[in-house]
Amino acid sequence: MSIIDRIINPFKAAPKISLVKPHGKISREVKENDLKRLKEVAQQMVILAGAMVMRKVVVEVYAISHPQVDAKDPMRFFVFCPQSKSIRDRVNEFDRSFVIVNPRIVRSTQVMVEKQEGCVTFLGMANVPVMRHNKIEVEYQQIERNKFSGELSLTGYKHKDFSGIMAQIFQHEIDHFNAIYVHKNWKELNRTYYKI
Numbered sequence: 001m002s003i004i005d006r007i008i009n010p011f012k013a014a015p016k017i018s019l020v021k022p023h024g025k026i027s028r029e030v031k032e033n034d035l036k037r038l039k040e041v042a043q044q045m046v047i048l049a050g051a052m053v054m055r056k057v058v059v060e061v062y063a064i065s066h067p068q069v070d071a072k073d074p075m076r077f078f079v080f081c082p083q084s085k086s087i088r089d090r091v092n093e094f095d096r097s098f099v100i101v102n103p104r105i106v107r108s109t110q111v112m113v114e115k116q117e118g119c120v121t122f123l124g125m126a127n128v129p130v131m132r133h134n135k136i137e138v139e140y141q142q143i144e145r146n147k148f149s150g151e152l153s154l155t156g157y158k159h160k161d162f163s164g165i166m167a168q169i170f171q172h173e174i175d176h177f178n179a180i181y182v183h184k185n186w187k188e189l190n191r192t193y194y195k196i
């Protein structure tokens with residue numbers, strides 16, 4: 001059972017965090033001593049995504065990356081958003097957990113495919129074409145809780161192949177860690193970023 005599975009009724013709670021404006025800060029690796037904070041923030045990220053859908057700000061949120069809510073000390077993790085049924089089914093297929101920590105793409109198909117993508121950091125902007133690998137091999141960690149002590153720890157690296165939408169999400173979220181946005185001209189965009 002994942003940490004996020006324990007959230008009670010996440011979609012009606014008001015989020016305590018909000019999206020930040022796009023920024024150029026590179027995210028750092030998650031360490032064991034970040035986990036207490038990470039767990040709290042990850043829950044809030046899920047609540048935030050749920051609130052955006054409930055308030056009809058967006059139709060669906062697949063995932064949110066930590067740098068989208070923290071411009072000061074962004075870390076390399078993202079959450080899948082369980083209110084999206086297509087995500088729920090796919091996440092359940094592999095290990096029922098919604099938090100992906102320190103993911104890295106270790107292999108990918110050479111051919112890239114053009115996809116249309118949007119990003120909640122740029123709410124209200126139309127999707128844009130982005131080139132993505134159709135298949136990737138990823139390694140990542142997850143969080144586990146010791147049954148007896150209740151302490152949180154990082155798992156070893158897991159390896160997994162993804163294609164289609166899951167491959168697309170991993171590439172999109174990993175780009176966020178490296179301050180790469182689907183809107184490549186984000187620095188020149190003269191727009192208001194609404195707080196959610």
Ligand SMILES: [Zn+2]
Nearest residue numbers: 118119120121
């Ligand atoms: Zn995004």
